[in-house]
Amino acid sequence: MSVQNGEQVTTTPRRRNQRATKLPGRQDWSSWPHYQAAAAGFRGYWYPVGYSSQFTGKPRQITLLGEKIVVIRDRGTVYALKDRCPHRGVPLSEGNQQFPGTISCPYHGWTFDLKTGNLAAAITDGPSSPICGKVTQPTYPAEERLGMVWIFVGDGEQPHPIDEQLPEELVGNAAVVGSRIQPREGNWRFACENGYDEGHAKYLHRTALWRLLKPMPVWNETRIIQRGRWIYRVQDKQYWTADFPGLGRWDNQAWFKLRPPKEVANIGNTISHRETNPVIAAQEFPGFASVSMPGVLRIVYPTFIHYEFYVPVDAGNHLYVGVMASFQRGWRALPFYAKYLGFVRWLFHGQFSGQDKWMVEVTDAPPEKLYRPDDSLLKWRKLAEDTCEERVERLAGQGITVALPEVD
Amino acid sequence: MSVQNGEQVTTTPRRRNQRATKLPGRQDWSSWPHYQAAAAGFRGYWYPVGYSSQFTGKPRQITLLGEKIVVIRDRGTVYALKDRCPHRGVPLSEGNQQFPGTISCPYHGWTFDLKTGNLAAAITDGPSSPICGKVTQPTYPAEERLGMVWIFVGDGEQPHPIDEQLPEELVGNAAVVGSRIQPREGNWRFACENGYDEGHAKYLHRTALWRLLKPMPVWNETRIIQRGRWIYRVQDKQYWTADFPGLGRWDNQAWFKLRPPKEVANIGNTISHRETNPVIAAQEFPGFASVSMPGVLRIVYPTFIHYEFYVPVDAGNHLYVGVMASFQRGWRALPFYAKYLGFVRWLFHGQFSGQDKWMVEVTDAPPEKLYRPDDSLLKWRKLAEDTCEERVERLAGQGITVALPEVD
Amino acid sequence: MSVQNGEQVTTTPRRRNQRATKLPGRQDWSSWPHYQAAAAGFRGYWYPVGYSSQFTGKPRQITLLGEKIVVIRDRGTVYALKDRCPHRGVPLSEGNQQFPGTISCPYHGWTFDLKTGNLAAAITDGPSSPICGKVTQPTYPAEERLGMVWIFVGDGEQPHPIDEQLPEELVGNAAVVGSRIQPREGNWRFACENGYDEGHAKYLHRTALWRLLKPMPVWNETRIIQRGRWIYRVQDKQYWTADFPGLGRWDNQAWFKLRPPKEVANIGNTISHRETNPVIAAQEFPGFASVSMPGVLRIVYPTFIHYEFYVPVDAGNHLYVGVMASFQRGWRALPFYAKYLGFVRWLFHGQFSGQDKWMVEVTDAPPEKLYRPDDSLLKWRKLAEDTCEERVERLAGQGITVALPEVD
Missing domain, CATH: 3.90.380.10 (Naphthalene 1,2-dioxygenase Alpha Subunit; Chain A, domain 1)
Structure with a gap:
């Protein structure tokens, strides 16, 4: 509550609202078009995605450069694949391993080879399933350095060796x-x-x-x-x-x-x-x-x-x-x-x-x-x-x- | 923490990222255009919306095929109307009954006949309100079967009897x-x-x-x-x-x-x-x-x-x-x-x-x-x-x- | 659970779903175009934004007519500026005062005069910074009445005196x-x-x-x-x-x-x-x-x-x-x-x-x-x-x- 006595004076000088005035400065980053377009990151590099200990035989989803990727460790080695079963779009990271060297979708048992991404079996269609050999899941190169897992996201090119990208003094x-x-x-x-x-x-x-x-x-x-x-x-x-x-x-x-x-x-x-x-x-x-x-x-x-x-x-x-x-x-x-x-x-x-x-x-x-x-x-x-x-x-x-x- | 000794070898074979390759398969459902368009359901059917016991004299909003519907029980019978007062867009389900056989909007007392949807009274404009007889609220056919309330959502057609739609063995x-x-x-x-x-x-x-x-x-x-x-x-x-x-x-x-x-x-x-x-x-x-x-x-x-x-x-x-x-x-x-x-x-x-x-x-x-x-x-x-x-x-x-x- | 005995009769009269019928009434507010466009308020007025006691030397962000505004009290007087440092877009309301009569951005110490909005110093570029004198932050007229702070949002015009806008009996x-x-x-x-x-x-x-x-x-x-x-x-x-x-x-x-x-x-x-x-x-x-x-x-x-x-x-x-x-x-x-x-x-x-x-x-x-x-x-x-x-x-x-x- 306050008492208003009518004697209040104007204490604020009149100032001009300059909202309509466009200030000088960069309005966008169009002078660096690649940089401007790289909101989700630069492709063609290795990126660390977590501690090595976080990646085990239980598949785990990560997101890197806007892409959903399933990472799983099989007999010591880490593998990374696109985390969307091509059959019905279910994340492979919700599934598990039915055979060594593979990962199976939880829905119908589509089973992918971890190294090649090839569909090795569609369990619920039996060994003679005609779909086998016709589907390949995209894979991502993966490495381990500095106690972390690193994944390469590119555009289909052969990745450069990760050691060429790490700070020089950390290699060797x-x-x-x-x-x-x-x-x-x-x-x-x-x-x-x-x-x-x-x-x-x-x-x-x-x-x-x-x-x-x-x-x-x-x-x-x-x-x-x-x-x-x-x-x-x-x-x-x-x-x-x-x-x-x-x-x-x-x-x-x-x-x-x-x-x-x-x-x-x-x-x-x-x-x-x-x-x-x-x-x-x-x-x-x-x-x-x-x-x-x-x-x-x-x-x-x-x-x-x-x-x-x-x-x-x-x-x-x-x-x-x-x-x-x-x-x-x-x-x-x-x-x-x-x-x-x-x-x-x-x-x-x-x-x-x-x-x-x-x-x-x-x-x-x-x-x-x-x-x-x-x-x-x-x-x-x-x-x-x-x-x-x-x-x-x-x-x-x-x-x-x-x-x-x-x-x- | 981990010790990096520079002797780590590459354990992951080089794999090709096939992201750019468009896999074969159905990219949409355009070979079934009606099915593709039915994201919010097929119109022209009866749908169960809840247990009969959930619908009483207190109006309740449900959503069916994307439409907001108010359901209320009046002297034993269940009625369903579009849940938006045409006056100012307030949900009728926020209101209650002022007269038997009707439902009233909480804001200004617009009162609709449950059977016909006709505006029976606009309470705050008195008995001579000229708006009466000029407004009709859309209604939905409602039935009860199997201990549940069923509502028909169509496009203005006469609904088929619900018993023609239920599994045959459940009728009779x-x-x-x-x-x-x-x-x-x-x-x-x-x-x-x-x-x-x-x-x-x-x-x-x-x-x-x-x-x-x-x-x-x-x-x-x-x-x-x-x-x-x-x-x-x-x-x-x-x-x-x-x-x-x-x-x-x-x-x-x-x-x-x-x-x-x-x-x-x-x-x-x-x-x-x-x-x-x-x-x-x-x-x-x-x-x-x-x-x-x-x-x-x-x-x-x-x-x-x-x-x-x-x-x-x-x-x-x-x-x-x-x-x-x-x-x-x-x-x-x-x-x-x-x-x-x-x-x-x-x-x-x-x-x-x-x-x-x-x-x-x-x-x-x-x-x-x-x-x-x-x-x-x-x-x-x-x-x-x-x-x-x-x-x-x-x-x-x-x-x-x-x-x-x-x-x- | 309920027992279905097959003798249930149709208790609901058939009612016609009138969904397709467009009801009479105003479909938009286009007969009042300014009113229709004023979803975020009418510009050219003073608005109360909070109790006077809420505005102190610690800057505070308010939103008024969709605009983010920083309000700060300096030696008794309330000032209002656009709450976005033009350097990198950081809210000035996250900063504080480094010199009387100014407000400084928390990131690099860009320091604005509260009365004029002029950039008085860019601390981390030293006293000879060439940016000074080239940047002005938009300001808003501010007053205090009825124990509250009032801010004028216009389009660059000279604001009318707030006392001309308050209810007459509250003035004097x-x-x-x-x-x-x-x-x-x-x-x-x-x-x-x-x-x-x-x-x-x-x-x-x-x-x-x-x-x-x-x-x-x-x-x-x-x-x-x-x-x-x-x-x-x-x-x-x-x-x-x-x-x-x-x-x-x-x-x-x-x-x-x-x-x-x-x-x-x-x-x-x-x-x-x-x-x-x-x-x-x-x-x-x-x-x-x-x-x-x-x-x-x-x-x-x-x-x-x-x-x-x-x-x-x-x-x-x-x-x-x-x-x-x-x-x-x-x-x-x-x-x-x-x-x-x-x-x-x-x-x-x-x-x-x-x-x-x-x-x-x-x-x-x-x-x-x-x-x-x-x-x-x-x-x-x-x-x-x-x-x-x-x-x-x-x-x-x-x-x-x-x-x-x-x-x-």
């Missing part, structure tokens, strides 16, 4: 890994752009416990450079405090935080100073953060590397796969285990990454209006666009025509 | 019935096709407790024959075990199960052998399972008959109405009651039928690829198609034009 | 108000039409506790007259009982209810009889109930006035804002407080208004078939149509073109 080097897999809402591109985005960390994550003791710069001068299939962010200068005209000073410092470092924190110098990790030191990492197709983020810390794989489930959902790897051997790996389980898992893969999750859920672009630090986004989109275009041309040379899906 | 014979009514997800056609499907029972229901002691054949040789408005499945031969080349032997036998019968189990011979039931024996049942329009399944057991009525609620939902009938009289019916309540209701109408419910929910066709046992489906579709075509022609002769609804 | 007179704000389902037009509807109260509310002791007429003779921007319902005659031919007598009387008054209850005579309230008596209220744009209902009781503001949230939701005002001063207002808190709030703003809420949720028009008492609706629609047409012409004179939204 002993690594201790800790990982976290979490289904998340939001398009995978927002997740990937968020991960590589130069601008957001210093502001969004200023309150993260993971950064409790470390100050963050206000803004940076950054270059993006390409080395092979990765693009790296190289910091040329970091500004730890700033005075905004008409507003005041803003920084991320506090009495309980460490002092800002005197040198710019690119990974090259930090590693060379410490030399704690021969595997990492042997690689060229010109910058702290790098990204590669089909949406893999790599953050190189002095003693370990953090990876994020943004796996497209469908246009509105993705799988966040965070992997932390240490390249120590034997008992030297023990401190990493302790650090991961007692600390990193909760602060980094938990609350810090949860802030990213929040933003990915609420991002809604295009339209968008980009600013200087978004050069990192632009370079990632260009990398994706160019790489996808090359693939389409390469497949065309093999007689496989790939049409871009329509944009909503 | 004393029957003891046990029934189960359950709203289920999935299109009514999948439910009906599942019920009559020759192929699925032997595989899907192999684990049903109802079949615990009885073996099921692996496959059959079957003919579909028509007698009047019913089509019957006649088993010519049954195979109780089978060897599938390259896979192994498969059967449904076990040490605790009965031995397979020596003769083929068509109902004719089983009934004539037992002669326990004069009513059933007097009918011609050339096969165990038969089906008729608009989606009625009949399974004749030696001592009782089981019926399933698949009632279209809308394109995505149906009402499962299972009825078990015994034709014994007086005290001879007691064992049936005991058997039904203690056994049949739980195992047959419960777990066994629940397996069908599961399949109806996950079936997703067309596209579909049919096999030899699907001859039963094809014959049912043809029966439905021909019967519906005859009706449309008959109505055209009466000056009623029925347009097929568009297919999604 | 001391008033004690009790209010209730409730989000409700259903289109705002159904809520407004329900509020002003002459026909429904006597039937729908016959069971309301608020009316427990007072009889309601069965029907009235009513005229709608316009005075300025309000249209009033004037009762010429009230009928307290009625005999409906063929059905019987119907009235709202009971032994425990008061006797119907002898004079017709228009507000003019009741107020002049009592003269308890000089402010009300000084106004011209030719009828009990009146309505004005953009959907404001006023019910004048002898000692207080009740208002309902139907605030469009979007096409399927509205905000019910009920306000009860007494114009007594000082200690004379105490009985109103006591009456409101102990009685009116629960019976009137609660159960009585809940019946209206129920009808607004289930109303589904057009199509509709109107009757004599709906003259009140027709006059309201005409008032809305004419007023909106005048505004569109006025704006056209200012060079602002307003296109009607398309109707679903």
Whole structure:
């Protein structure tokens, strides 16, 4: 209840509602047509879909790039097939195994060979069933790496070896890994752009416990450079405090935080100073953060590397796969285990990454209006666009025509 | 956590993703245009909508063939009207009775005669309201049979007597019935096709407790024959075990199960052998399972008959109405009651039928690829198609034009 | 279970299903094109969006006329801006204040001036960011009246003063108000039409506790007259009982209810009889109930006035804002407080208004078939149509073109 005494004055200045005015900025992503069309992901890549331990002899349905896939383990090996029986459309993942090396639909016992997808038997039509040999179920290449199952989704081409796609240092080097897999809402591109985005960390994550003791710069001068299939962010200068005209000073410092470092924190110098990790030191990492197709983020810390794989489930959902790897051997790996389980898992893969999750859920672009630090986004989109275009041309040379899906 | 040691070998053979290949099979149901258009059911039939006891003086909304209908009992008789007041679109089922023989809308008291649908009064406009006599609410014929309320949904034609549509043996014979009514997800056609499907029972229901002691054949040789408005499945031969080349032997036998019968189990011979039931024996049942329009399944057991009525609620939902009938009289019916309540209701109408419910929910066709046992489906579709075509022609002769609804 | 004895007779007369017949009546609202297009509300008005106490320094998102708006209080004054950061589409309401007089997006710290909407800083791009001065966020005029925040949604025009839109007697007179704000389902037009509807109260509310002791007429003779921007319902005659031919007598009387008054209850005579309230008596209220744009209902009781503001949230939701005002001063207002808190709030703003809420949720028009008492609706629609047409012409004179939204 309130008393209205008639003496109220107008306290709000008249402001003009500019609803009708179209703001400048990108109204769509049509300058990157392949990227724009990739709402459900880029085809022609391997994607992690879950821990190896999650895939057993009991078939399990996953969704990857909008496709329903049944995954089953048979005598140690993982197989993946389209999860729709061609007979009446029932998911094979609702069925089980009647014979080794096969999977049977629960409805009428149509039984498919796991390796070839061939219909090996239609049980309820007897051994002489004329349908056998006339039906083949689509299959997907599957592999296991880093304790996870990986599936290749393409357009009928021969898949490239998965080891050509994994970060180089993870192939052929002993690594201790800790990982976290979490289904998340939001398009995978927002997740990937968020991960590589130069601008957001210093502001969004200023309150993260993971950064409790470390100050963050206000803004940076950054270059993006390409080395092979990765693009790296190289910091040329970091500004730890700033005075905004008409507003005041803003920084991320506090009495309980460490002092800002005197040198710019690119990974090259930090590693060379410490030399704690021969595997990492042997690689060229010109910058702290790098990204590669089909949406893999790599953050190189002095003693370990953090990876994020943004796996497209469908246009509105993705799988966040965070992997932390240490390249120590034997008992030297023990401190990493302790650090991961007692600390990193909760602060980094938990609350810090949860802030990213929040933003990915609420991002809604295009339209968008980009600013200087978004050069990192632009370079990632260009990398994706160019790489996808090359693939389409390469497949065309093999007689496989790939049409871009329509944009909503 | 897992240790990655770089020595992992490729365990999965390269397989070709055949996603782009369009499999052979029916991509739609356009060879049966009436059937294809009947997603929400066939018009021109009586449908059971609930137990008689569920319909009282308190109006109740049901949905039948996608139409909202209010059902109310007035002095013993059940009436059905379109459940939308023409004034402002409020459901009459939210209202109640202000005068005997009528129903009133809750909003402004528009009061409709239950028999004719005529607007008898608009209470809030007084007795002289000029709207009276100018508005008539559509009504639906309603009957009661087998302890249930049945409603006719047509296109303005005079409905045929309900007794011409009920299974013949249920008209004019004393029957003891046990029934189960359950709203289920999935299109009514999948439910009906599942019920009559020759192929699925032997595989899907192999684990049903109802079949615990009885073996099921692996496959059959079957003919579909028509007698009047019913089509019957006649088993010519049954195979109780089978060897599938390259896979192994498969059967449904076990040490605790009965031995397979020596003769083929068509109902004719089983009934004539037992002669326990004069009513059933007097009918011609050339096969165990038969089906008729608009989606009625009949399974004749030696001592009782089981019926399933698949009632279209809308394109995505149906009402499962299972009825078990015994034709014994007086005290001879007691064992049936005991058997039904203690056994049949739980195992047959419960777990066994629940397996069908599961399949109806996950079936997703067309596209579909049919096999030899699907001859039963094809014959049912043809029966439905021909019967519906005859009706449309008959109505055209009466000056009623029925347009097929568009297919999604 | 039921026993079927074959002797059941047809108890339901054959009735003709008239589904195919299209009933007479309005199939759409195309005779009032502006009204028909105003599913999400009329633009060019002030709307209450919540209690003043609900808007603090913590930004809060509201939806008004389908637009997402962030509302924040800064040093006492309430501001409203479009709730979508132009950078990447993140809601500003998820952010907070980094500098007085501004609001910052949580993602990258884009910081907008609350008064002008100008981008004052992009924190993570430093003080020299070239984007500053190039981006302006749309703002909405905001005011506070009656203990609530009001926001103007227009098309870029200069808003009229809010005091020109409030009911006249609420401006410049001391008033004690009790209010209730409730989000409700259903289109705002159904809520407004329900509020002003002459026909429904006597039937729908016959069971309301608020009316427990007072009889309601069965029907009235009513005229709608316009005075300025309000249209009033004037009762010429009230009928307290009625005999409906063929059905019987119907009235709202009971032994425990008061006797119907002898004079017709228009507000003019009741107020002049009592003269308890000089402010009300000084106004011209030719009828009990009146309505004005953009959907404001006023019910004048002898000692207080009740208002309902139907605030469009979007096409399927509205905000019910009920306000009860007494114009007594000082200690004379105490009985109103006591009456409101102990009685009116629960019976009137609660159960009585809940019946209206129920009808607004289930109303589904057009199509509709109107009757004599709906003259009140027709006059309201005409008032809305004419007023909106005048505004569109006025704006056209200012060079602002307003296109009607398309109707679903």
